[in-house]
Amino acid sequence: MISENTPTLPAGIAAAEPRPGRQAAPVWVFVLLLVLLFLAMFYFDQHSGWFDQRLYTPYYSAVQLETYQLPALGNAAVARGKVVYESVCALCHNPDGAGKPNQAPPLAGSEWVAGSPARLIRIPLYGLGGPITVKGQVMTFPSSMPAMGAALPDDDLAAVLTYMRQAWGNKAGPITAEQIKAVKAEVGNRTQPESPEELNALP
Numbered sequence: 001m002i003s004e005n006t007p008t009l010p011a012g013i014a015a016a017e018p019r020p021g022r023q024a025a026p027v028w029v030f031v032l033l034l035v036l037l038f039l040a041m042f043y044f045d046q047h048s049g050w051f052d053q054r055l056y057t058p059y060y061s062a063v064q065l066e067t068y069q070l071p072a073l074g075n076a077a078v079a080r081g082k083v084v085y086e087s088v089c090a091l092c093h094n095p096d097g098a099g100k101p102n103q104a105p106p107l108a109g110s111e112w113v114a115g116s117p118a119r120l121i122r123i124p125l126y127g128l129g130g131p132i133t134v135k136g137q138v139m140t141f142p143s144s145m146p147a148m149g150a151a152l153p154d155d156d157l158a159a160v161l162t163y164m165r166q167a168w169g170n171k172a173g174p175i176t177a178e179q180i181k182a183v184k185a186e187v188g189n190r191t192q193p194e195s196p197e198e199l200n201a202l203p
């Protein structure tokens with residue numbers, strides 16, 4: 001109600017008061033949003049590693065992780081080891097060496113893998129059974145490990161063990177075909193799987 005006593009505002013100020021109505025959002029806002037969305041997708045593609053569990057900063061792809069973590073992959077024997085690992089061992093121990101619950105213990109970070117070559121070589125050659133301590137944890141599995149490496153040529157077994165000792169953050173020296181021949185010569189014919197106690201008694 002405007003009575004005669006209501007002071008009226010000067011014309012300029014009254015015009016600046018907000019009034020109901022619509023105004024189209026400027027086109028550049030949509031263009032900017034699209035550009036930001038595109039940049040975000042690009043950044044995600046480059047840096048997310050697509051949620052691969054194996055990856056961590058600063059790596060953003062499995063290929064990159066492998067190239068940096070496993071320089072020896074340039075080495076033909078280690079590359080061969082990876083192929084053998086993936087076809088013979090990965091079924092139980094997982095391609096990333098993490099093991100599988102109720103199937104096989106982890107090889108990544110395992111003291112059996114990085115430790116004494118004499119013990120490590122005997123595991124795939126003769127198999128392994130019985131509760132085993134890996135990474136400080138006692139583990140039992142419903143079935144023992146079969147002699148998965150017995151049928152492999154010495155070269156291939158050496159390659160797979162060397163690969164395991166250098167993959168997934170493990171850092172141990174190579175295993176040679178000569179070392180495998182020496183173990184075979186020393187043990188002779190054995191059909192019983194090894195036990196962790198027997199292995200621990202070895203140097």
Ligand code: HEC
Nearest residue numbers: 088089092104105106110112128129130132141144145148
């Ligand atoms: C059929 C499943 C299976 C396959 C295939 C298999 N393993 Fe195993 N592996 C096991 C089990 C189970 C154990 C634990 C045995 C125990 O309980 O003492 C084990 C234990 C080990 C260990 C010692 C424990 C550790 O975690 O470091 C090594 C080393 C190992 N395996 C290497 C290999 C290699 C090398 C191959 C391929 C040539 C291979 N395994 C294939 C089931 C498997």
